[in-house]
Amino acid sequence: MTVQDRRASLYDCAEHLKAETLQVWQTMRQQAQSCRDPLSRQLLEATILQHENLPSALCTLLGHKLGNSAISAQNLMDVFADIYHNYAAPLNAAAEDLQAIFERDAACPDLITPFMFFKGFHAMQTYRLAHWLWLKEKRYLALHLQSRGSEVFGVDIHPAARMGCRILLDHATGIVIGETCVVENDVSLLQGVTLGGTGKNMGDRHPKVRRGVLIGAGAKVLGNIVIGEGAKIGAGSIVLESVHAYTTVVGNPARRVGVRNTAMPALTMDQTLPPIDYII
Known part of the structure; x- marks a missing residue:
């Protein structure tokens, strides 16, 4: 045919x-x-x-x-x-x-x-x-x-990256996803998000984003780290270490500001944060 x-x-x-x-x-x-x-x-x-x-x-x-x-x-x-x-x-x-x-x-x-x-x-x-x-x-x-x-x-999404289903790239402008990234199902990324490496290291060098994660506008998640299921990354954050499941992190460098039970922020698109006093 x-x-x-x-x-x-x-x-x-x-x-x-x-x-x-x-x-x-x-x-x-x-x-x-x-x-x-x-x-x-x-x-x-x-x-x-x-x-x-x-x-x-x-x-x-x-x-x-x-x-x-x-x-x-x-x-x-x-x-x-x-x-x-x-x-x-x-x-x-x-x-x-x-x-x-x-x-x-x-x-x-x-x-x-x-x-x-x-x-x-x-x-x-x-x-x-x-x-x-x-x-x-x-x-x-x-x-x-x-x-x-x-x-x-x-x-800019490298074709070797592994992306799941039900992915929302909201506004999308400026999103970069590297070669060895893994993005699981039901993830939401806002504009300006980078899932990148930390230098010229070869091999597996990019983030692994688990199910239900919400990453706010302009956040940079760098290195072979894991963003746990249901985690929330605040806008503009710089994330250089793994984030536990159902945890909210903000800032530069990002630090934990809250923990939830089972909510999936990617599905609700709830970008609000608990009352905090943090330094960028």
Whole structure:
């Protein structure tokens, strides 16, 4: 089957998709069909309504955003279609990311909005495609997508990093995630967050961010350290040591200012802190 055939028959992969993924697409189409403004309707037709399924719409959206003189939008769409045809995991993850954004972001009224306009969502899906290419030893193409994602969305995620599902990159501008990072499910990162190394050390050198962590705007988490499940990192913090689960840290260098029981701050997006007196 040619790449063009795969693009024409993308719905063949539906049997490998979760029911929730198919429901997300149906909800998006219903939301788009309810629009009555003529100019907005034209935009929705091109982005959503003319497509039969989520992979087709996502291929087109990302292809047009990432294409350039080196690799055209059409060629990228063919590459993405080939991936989605054979590999349902990034599609299921994309649907889960959309749902997570809708549930957590107060500025998100529906599923259409992040799909069409939120560069954090676009950057995550670019990473998911680049990661697949990296694992398939197509390293230069993966790095090309990383580079284009950084140029277009202002988000730099190394394709070798391991990212879970239901990830929210809120506003997203300036987020950097290094090569050996691990970010588990249900994590929320705000703009300007760095998950980086501490120098020129080789090997495993980047943070491991466990489930449910919330990292505030501008925070820098550096080194091969662990941010425990349900931890909260205050905005602007510099974190150089591991953080225990369900613990809040703030400051430069970051220090503990509170401990909770089981709350997942990434899900509530609660960035408030206990009464503290700390020095940055």
